[in-house]
Each structure stands twice: as C-alpha cells, then as structure tokens.
Amino acid sequence: MNRASSQLSAREIAVNRGGRSIFSDISFRLQDGELLAVTGANGAGKSTLLRAVAGLLPLAAGSIRLETADTEPRPVSESAHYFGHLDGLKPSLTVHDNLALWARVMGVPGVSVIEALEEVELDHLDDMPAGYLSAGQRRRASLARLLVVRRPLWLLDEPTSALDARSEAVFGALLAAHLGAGGLAIAATHRPLPVATAATLRIGAA
C-alpha cells in the first residue's frame, strides 16, 4: 500500500450511453485516506460514474488521473477494485475456488483467500458452492475479493445493500482499514455509510 502519496483527480468528465448524455462536467479530487460519497436519485448516473472511473465505460470528455507511489504509472483500471451490483461468483464453483482466480489479478498480493474469508466471516463456507449462498453472503464473498489483492482505489456501488447490521459493521471496519492505510474509495450510496466521508458529490438534477 502506498502511504501518503496517492491522489485521484477527475476533471470535467462526461459520459454518454446509448447516444444520451448521462452526466457532464463533473470534477472531484481525492487524497489518500479519503472517502468520496456519491449520491443522487435513481438513474442519476452514480453507477455510471463508478464504471467510468474504473475504465469500464469510455469517457466522452475530461480525464481521470490516479497518482500513486508506483514508479511506473498504471491505468486506473489496474489500480482500482470495482465492487458493483454483480458479485462475479460462479454458482457451481466453491467460494474458495471463486476467490482463488481473483487472487491472481494484477496488484499487490494481499491476504490469503482463507484469511480474506475469515475477515468477512465466511471461512466456514469456503468449500460450499457459491450458488448456495444467501444474497448477503454472496455480497460478503465478493467483498473478500477486495482483500486478496491490494489496490489503492476502491469503487463501491451500493456497498451495504443486502448486508445485515453485523456485516455492515464488518464492511465498515474493512473500509476504515483500507482508508487508514492510505487507500482511496468512492462509494455510490443512498444510505449513510459506516465510515466518515471526506466529501459528498451529488449528481443529477437536484
């Protein structure tokens, strides 16, 4: 983890989908250890913003820069964890096997798969096919993916949906630890986050 040196800045970004402008002229800046909350009505473009920052959607205008302590600059897509609505779990593979693939993606190796499952309190289900997990458990298994490889930026889309109060506290602790180690995070949410936010970005007509 790169301490006290990472910074994410977006300058006047705009995204079009299907020929229609979703949002334009959005700028923000994040220093290490900061959490940016993105709010807005349904359909305002919160998820679109996160996907655009991750590099999953092309920018129509503007630029996004992530500066980290790495000697060689990496694109944002290789420095960000995207935690979206879809959990990326294969129902027929065990929880452990599912995570084992994501432990090999580019980035600084984090904790082992079983340790990550312990963090999200799923270690007793590691040899269970992911298809048998409940919605909240799938969400937590997906959260463990953010721990097996360390990346400086977390992009969280409705991170606390389907989580119960206890799991939300677990998530809050993990996010606080990530920020405490100098990480960055952007969370799109309707509900109050269990971690103090540095800034709030409101998008859409309001």
Added chain:
Amino acid sequence: MTGLFLALVGRTVKLSLGAGGGAFVGLIFFLSVVAVVPFGVGPDMKLLARIGPAMLWIAALLATLLGLDRLFQDDRDDGSLDQLMLSGLPLELVALAKAIGHWLATGLPLVLGAPVFGLILGLDATAIGLVTLTLLIGTPALIFIGAIGAALITALRRGGLLVAVLVLPFTIPVLIFGVSTITAVTTTGLPVMPPLLILVALSMASAVIGPVAAAAALRAGMD
C-alpha cells in the same frame, strides 16, 4: 499474469465440465447426429463409408457451434467480465484463455469420440485416423472463429442460435479443407499435404485473429 491466464483456462474447463456447463451436451449431440445418419441414408455400407468422414466433420462442426453462445455471456451476466477487464490481463488474452478452456472441455472430447463414432459409420482404420487427426487440427479453428461470434452476441445482448447462424458461414473453409484432407487419401488420390497444411494455417491464423476480434467486440459492447 501467466498464473491468471492458466487459472482462467482451468476455471473455464471446470465450469464447462461441471453441472450445467454443457460440455457433455455437445458430445451427445455429436453422437446423436452421427447415429441418425445411417437411418436416413439406409443400410448401404459403401455409401456410409464414403460420406462418413464428411458426416463426422459436419456433426463436429454443429456440436462445436452449439455450446458457444454462453462463452462470454455468463461472465457478463454475473459480473465476472467486468472483473476480468480490470484484472490487468489484456482482453485479447482473456478471450484466448476462454477459447482454449472451451476447446479443452468441448472440442477435445469430440476429437476423442470421433474414432468410436467412425466405427458406427463403417469407416476403415485409415479414414478413422484421418478424421481424428483433422478434427484435432481443425476444431481449435472452429472455436477461435466461434469466439468472435460469441463475443458479438454478448455485446448485442442476444443469445441462443444466433451465434451458430453468424459463425457457420465463416467455418466453411475449415470444413472444406478438413474433409478434403481425408478424401485426398481415401477416394480422390490427390496430394494430401496441401489441404492438410491449409487446415493447419487456418487454425493458426484463427488463433490470432479470433481472440483479437473477440476482444474488440467485447470492448465495443461495454456501453
């Protein structure tokens, strides 16, 4: 990155062979087509032996196309494709790994099954050997070409047989040179090397073009 590539190949194989993966459906479809031919053609062993290699090739072609539609679609539906795009592995290599895994799980069983099914059609040992050899060389080409179609329908959010309709015309050269390699030895007596080498070339070229085109289609479909 090699680790991720190999892990992705392994996971694709595991998913295809596992419950609901559909690898065995292709093999059973292959068997069904081959088993139906003698009923349609009649008990003429000479005729069967003559058209047998072509029937095996057509059946293998159809069986290959059958399982292609889910190649990238499942990954898009459950969010794995997003994660693979952020994994740091170039999307071309992601497509290559998925295609190799898909061939190991669905193409290789067809190759291994071909000698058995050749016996059903009354082929002699030479023809059976040649069918197996040409399928071994040719089925990767079918899957690499098919991967382009699979990526396109994933981008278009369509499914089912559309991929077979899209891909079939582009697999005709593979079929022609696969079958003509066999007939060069068994019936026509023409030189065997030219069609065999063209078949090898088709496989090698599609191994490069297929993943690159599939990755381009997947990127275009990210909107």
